[in-house]
Amino acid sequence: MAEQIVLAVGDMCGPARRNPGAGATAALARRLIAAHPGALILALGDNAYNRGKFDEYRDHYTPTWGQPDLLGRTYSCPGNHDYRTAAATPYFEYFGEARSGTPQRSYFSVPLAEAGWHLLSLNSEIDQDAHSPQLQWLRRDLAERRFRPIVAIWHRPRWGSGAHRDSKKPRWFWNEMYAARGELILNGHAHHYERFAPQRPDQIPDPHGPRMFVVGTGGRRLAGRTKDTPNSEYARFDKFGVLKLTLRPDSYRWEFIDIDDRVLDTGEQPVNQRGT
Amino acid sequence: MELSLALGDDERHACRRAAVLLRALGNGLREIGTHAEGDACAGYAATLDAIVASGECCSVNSDGKVDVEQAAFVLEGIRDGLDNADLDEGADFVQRDIERLNDLVLRYNGLAAERLHSK
Numbered sequence: 001m002a003e004q005i006v007l008a009v010g011d012m013c014g015p016a017r018r019n020p021g022a023g024a025t026a027a028l029a030r031r032l033i034a035a036h037p038g039a040l041i042l043a044l045g046d047n048a049y050n051r052g053k054f055d056e057y058r059d060h061y062t063p064t065w066g067q068p069d070l071l072g073r074t075y076s077c078p079g080n081h082d083y084r085t086a087a088a089t090p091y092f093e094y095f096g097e098a099r100s101g102t103p104q105r106s107y108f109s110v111p112l113a114e115a116g117w118h119l120l121s122l123n124s125e126i127d128q129d130a131h132s133p134q135l136q137w138l139r140r141d142l143a144e145r146r147f148r149p150i151v152a153i154w155h156r157p158r159w160g161s162g163a164h165r166d167s168k169k170p171r172w173f174w175n176e177m178y179a180a181r182g183e184l185i186l187n188g189h190a191h192h193y194e195r196f197a198p199q200r201p202d203q204i205p206d207p208h209g210p211r212m213f214v215v216g217t218g219g220r221r222l223a224g225r226t227k228d229t230p231n232s233e234y235a236r237f238d239k240f241g242v243l244k245l246t247l248r249p250d251s252y253r254w255e256f257i258d259i260d261d262r263v264l265d266t267g268e269q270p271v272n273q274r275g276t
Numbered sequence: 277m278e279l280s281l282a283l284g285d286d287e288r289h290a291c292r293r294a295a296v297l298l299r300a301l302g303n304g305l306r307e308i309g310t311h312a313e314g315d316a317c318a319g320y321a322a323t324l325d326a327i328v329a330s331g332e333c334c335s336v337n338s339d340g341k342v343d344v345e346q347a348a349f350v351l352e353g354i355r356d357g358l359d360n361a362d363l364d365e366g367a368d369f370v371q372r373d374i375e376r377l378n379d380l381v382l383r384y385n386g387l388a389a390e391r392l393h394s395k
Contacts, residue, residue: 051342080345080381083381083385083388084338084341084342084345085338086277086338086388086392087277087385087388087389087391087392088385089392103389103392103393104389104390104392104393106389125382125385126382126385126386126389127382127383127386128382132386163352164352165352165356165371167375167378168375169378169379169382226356226359227359
């Protein structure tokens with residue numbers, strides 16, 4: 001069956017004292033890619049701490065997640081730490097326009113042709129309100145791809161049970177994803193793993209709503225639970241790891257795998273039915 | 277990159293309240309002997325004070341933007357602590373101010389990209 005393996009994680013690299021897990025998660029990704037040579041990587045932002053400077057990418061990202069066998073298959077979205085350098089310019093230069101956009105146009109989409117999915121990389125670190133250029137582009141893009149299952153990545157989660165908790169800003173992305181019957185939303189920012197049930201933008205459970213994951217487990221020091229969040233189905237605050245997705249034309253499967261190769265959370269769901 | 281940001285009333289009040297909390301925290305940290313952290317919090321408070329003092333339109337540079345974001349992170353800890361102690365109203369107030377500070381940060385980021393584009 002046609003399928004696309006995707007490995008997703010954010011908040012990876014930096015000085016070892018504060019980013020102790022980056023080498024181990026990169027090694028895990030390499031083992032998974034050995035088993036799935038066609039796998040893609042989705043870097044969910046804050047890939048190189050603390051300011052996303054060029055020398056931080058060079059000194060911390062390149063030795064681990066930035067090796068050619070990983071970097072060459074990576075798509076990314078920017079995080080708040082990337083924007084601690086003006087307009088996140090080093091971040092965009094490091095990954096290149098095709099894999100991250102540009103400082104001026106920092107959101108993009110690509111087809112995941114093998115599985116018939118559509119990947120959106122959005123920027124939660126700039127304006128995303130109703131009249132913003134980004135949201136207008138998103139509406140057009142989703143209208144053009146309305147017959148494909150959709151996976152969207154951006155850095156800052158709408159909800160979370162760990163550090164940073166909830167953020168209202170991404171509600172605009174959520175509204176559009178829900179209206180388009182998008183399947184998956186992948187975020188970082190908070191340094192834990194969490195899976196939510198499919199839901200509406202107002203947190204009413206809905207089996208046809210997007211399912212959201214927080215995967216800030218790429219290497220930055222982990223943080224504990226701070227609250228309980230509606231529709232949170234599974235959370236781990238103590239394990240570095242990577243989310244492995246198997247995207248198929250009619251379904252997706254998720255596995256959260258820790259750096260000791262243990263699958264801690266797994267499940268499968270059909271994609272939403274779409275008109276033709 | 278120095279940018280001029282329009283500041284709404286709610287944002288200005290959020291900055292003022294955040295500065296009050298950060299200055300108090302900074303003083304406390306210095307008093308218990310953690311001077312570097314106390315100075316850092318005092319620095320974030322000073323940046324917020326300058327933003328408030330500038331009125332409806334403030335000038336913020338890249339370091340100032342990072343100070344605002346750091347201030348929001350420190351407020352997250354205060355919010356979580358209030359919440360853990362069942363001091364709900366305080367936690368809700370602080371949460372609202374965190375959101376306003378984050379609005380400022382995101383607006384700075386977007387303007388910085390626009391400025392780059394226009395060069």
